[in-house]
Amino acid sequence: MIEDEVLNKIEGLIRDFIKHARLELDARWEKWAIDLSKNEIHEVVGALLARQVTLSRQMAENPEMWNGHVAPLILRAMADAYISLSWILKDPLERSRKFVIHGLGQAKLQIEHRKAQIEGRESTTEEKMLIDASEAWINSQRFTFLTEVNIGSWSGISTRQMAEEADCIDFYNYVYTPFSACTHSMWHHISRYNLRQCINPLHQYHQVPEDPEFSMDPYNLFLSAKYLQKTFSAFDAKFGIKVDVPSAYDYLCEGLDSLSDTQSDDQDRINVKPSKKEET
Amino acid sequence: MKKKKILQNHKRYGKVFIPPFQHMLGPLSEISWIKTMMPELLWIALIQDYHGLHEGVALITRFTRSARKCSSSKKKNIFATITSLGELTKDEMLCLQGELIARGDLFEIQKALFPLIALYPECPLDFLYSIKPSSSVEKKEHLERMKNVVGGMYNKISRDTMMVQATAIWLAFDSGVLKVFEGLALAKFPEIERYPHTELSEKVAASIRSSIYMLFTEHHYQDSENWPKYFWNHGIGVDKCYFGESSND
Numbered sequence: 460m461i462e463d464e465v466l467n468k469i470e471g472l473i474r475d476f477i478k479h480a481r482l483e484l485d486a487r488w489e490k491w492a493i494d495l496s497k498n499e500i501h502e503v504v505g506a507l508l509a510r511q512v513t514l515s516r517q518m519a520e521n522p523e524m525w526n527g528h529v530a531p532l533i534l535r536a537m538a539d540a541y542i543s544l545s546w547i548l549k550d551p552l553e554r555s556r557k558f559v560i561h562g563l564g565q566a567k568l569q570i571e572h573r574k575a576q577i578e579g580r581e582s583t584t585e586e587k588m589l590i591d592a593s594e595a596w597i598n599s600q601r602f603t604f605l606t607e608v609n610i611g612s613w614s615g616i617s618t619r620q621m622a623e624e625a626d627c628i629d630f631y632n633y634v635y636t637p638f639s640a641c642t643h644s645m646w647h648h649i650s651r652y653n654l655r656q657c658i659n660p661l662h663q664y665h666q667v668p669e670d671p672e673f674s675m676d677p678y679n680l681f682l683s684a685k686y687l688q689k690t691f692s693a694f695d696a697k698f699g700i701k702v703d704v705p706s707a708y709d710y711l712c713e714g715l716d717s718l719s720d721t722q723s724d725d726q727d728r729i730n731v732k733p734s735k736k737e738e739t
Numbered sequence: 740m741k742k743k744k745i746l747q748n749h750k751r752y753g754k755v756f757i758p759p760f761q762h763m764l765g766p767l768s769e770i771s772w773i774k775t776m777m778p779e780l781l782w783i784a785l786i787q788d789y790h791g792l793h794e795g796v797a798l799i800t801r802f803t804r805s806a807r808k809c810s811s812s813k814k815k816n817i818f819a820t821i822t823s824l825g826e827l828t829k830d831e832m833l834c835l836q837g838e839l840i841a842r843g844d845l846f847e848i849q850k851a852l853f854p855l856i857a858l859y860p861e862c863p864l865d866f867l868y869s870i871k872p873s874s875s876v877e878k879k880e881h882l883e884r885m886k887n888v889v890g891g892m893y894n895k896i897s898r899d900t901m902m903v904q905a906t907a908i909w910l911a912f913d914s915g916v917l918k919v920f921e922g923l924a925l926a927k928f929p930e931i932e933r934y935p936h937t938e939l940s941e942k943v944a945a946s947i948r949s950s951i952y953m954l955f956t957e958h959h960y961q962d963s964e965n966w967p968k969y970f971w972n973h974g975i976g977v978d979k980c981y982f983g984e985s986s987n988d
Contacts (some may be wrong), residue, residue: 657980659883660890663773663971667980 465718469677472714473519476684479707483691484512503555504694507544511537511690512530515707518683522675527652530679537686538635542618544690545625548697554614560606561613563597568608577681633666634686677715684711770955777892778970779820779955782852782864784903788888789812789851796906798851801844803910809834817914819907819954822964825863832866839867854881858977861969874977882978898934901944904951905931911954 466734487508493501518533547554570593577586597603614621622631640648654666688708695701750757761767769774787795803818809831810816818824820923839845849867857872858881865871865885874881892900905928911917912928919925924945927939934940954960 655982658983659978659981660886660893661974661978662980663974664893 467720468718468721469522469713470710472718473522473680476519476680476711476714477516477711479705480512480687481513481616482704483702483707487691487694487700490700491698496550497555498512499555499559500551503547503558504544505550507547508694509538509688510540514540515683515687517666519680522677522680525675525677525679526673527676528673530676530682531638531648534679534682535635535638535642537690538630538638539618539682541686541690541693542622542625542627542631542635543614545627545693546614546621548693549625551697557615558613560601561608561609562672562721563601564608566593566597567603567606568610570597570603571608588650630689652703677718681711681715684708707730753775762941770952772895773893773973774971775964775967776951776955777889778967779822779960780825780903780907781855781889781892781970782821783819783856783906784888784892784899785884786848787906788899790847790970792902795851796909798844798847799906799910800913801842802839803913805838805842805844806831806835808836812820815914815916817907817916817954817959819910819981820960821863822960822966827866830978836935854884857881858885859970859973861973863966886978890983895948896935896944901931901934901947904947907954908947908950909951913917916959916961917950917953925963 488505491501491505493499514533514537518530524530524533543558547558571588572588573590573593574717582590594603597606613620616624618635619628619631622628622635639645641652652669653670655669655671656664656666658664674718687707688706746756748759750755750759750762782970783795783799785798789795790798806818806824806827807816810827811831816823836845838871839848845867851869852864855874856862856868857874857878860871860874891897892903893903894900908917908925909928923946924939924942927943928947930937930939931947932940934944
């Protein structure tokens with residue numbers, strides 16, 4: 460198969476995956492009975508579902524990101540959203556409120572920092588507009604003078620504890636934590652990705668910085684689709700929702716399998732995903 | 740099935756898990772084979788590489804015996820490290836040079852250490868040369884030899900590197916600093932010649948490797964010594980970096 464054909468197939472696969480992911484989100488929203496007396500649940504949970512679709516879509520649309528430098532930034536954010544959602548779903552009303560209040564407090568804190576920065580001088584029109592708009596956004600939900608600022612974690616516990624309580628500690632251990640290394644540019648990431656060993660024995664085999672190229676690896680797209688699917692499944696299980704639209708994840712897996720089959724004589728050019736059943 | 744807890748044998752202090760070795764023995768000061776010991780023992784490696792093991796050990800033994808003879812220090816010196824030889828006073832160095840000349844050993848040592856002094860002019864052993872070797876002459880050959888010898892020393896259990904460590908321990912025996920009880924593996928020291936071909940030689944080698952640190956304890960060695968730092972930092976300028984293949988090549 461010539462390269463153009465492969466790229467066309469991948470483009471088509473990405474396009475259809477995004478279409479399916481959005482359909483899945485819409486279908487769930489349609490089927491979810493809205494109770495406006497508990498609107499926090501719908502807004503928080505709905506936003507987290509949509510966030511996962513956005514992140515997975517961004518991953519899909521940007522094959523340049525399918526490498527160990529950047530993909531974990533997206534995947535870690537998806538893991539974070541999944542753990543937050545899973546923990547919220549254990550007590551949706553109380554925890555959704557907590558989530559909102561913490562977020563408002565953080566926004567208030569940002570405004571206070573901004574105000575402190577311009578203290579002692581006249582603020583520019585842009586600065587004033589930014590502060591006014593941010594305050595209006597908070598006030599539309601809760602007056603800023605009533606909004607507490609909590610500089611701790613929004614849940615009051617660590618992400619690890621949240622994962623334990625939400626029965627997804629494996630996901631924390633094997634997904635969230637490993638991808639944190641890249642997100643926070645920790646030694647065990649940067650030493651592998653941004654250093655290159657000099658082989659001169661007189662130099663103590665030291666390592667020197669480099670910005671290496673990486674080929675794109677669709678496995679990263681597969682993982683983002685997988686985490687999206689996990690998020691949808693957690694939502695479905697909690698609210699007893701069954702949608703009739705095809706799964707974006709299943710669609711992607713079939714597409715990647717098909718690409719893998721047709722590419723058997725050209726394995727070096729593009730890595731294809733492992734079996735769907737294979738764990739992260 | 741209940742999952743096995745991880746790090747169970749570690750001692751937890753808040754968010755820090757201390758490994759059992761450190762927890763039981765308390766804080767340890769570390770000395771690095773590569774950073775410190777290799778540059779210090781490099782002279783032994785160069786002599787043994789140049790003259791072969793037997794002649795090399797004999798030459799080194801005569802050299803350090805002469806150093807002890809010329810040293811006015813009351814402390815028993817092993818003189819296994821470059822730094823310790825560089826700590827001789829000017830008079831002691833002159834005395835040592837005279838002893839080596841008298842035995843006909845000076846030129847043999849100079850030949851073996853030539854690349855070291857040529858490429859690392861601030862090496863404490865430069866006192867062995869009245870006329871300082873120049874790095875511009877035969878630099879490529881010097882570099883290759885240095886890279887070959889230094890490169891080999893990273894493997895602490897290779898025969899050549901084992902023999903360097905064995906010689907250093909031998910100098911500790913020869914100086915009277917080291918004595919061992921009969922029955923210990925180290926008491927079978929001569930067996931090291933057969934390393935790694937006999938089981939006993941491997942046991943002796945293990946004892947040597949664990950004993951070599953003794954030469955770098957506070958009593959014999961200050962970890963703040965300049966030579967190892969100079970050796971490595973100067974090495975960066977002596978030759979350029981080399982890389983294997985990578986995606987950017």
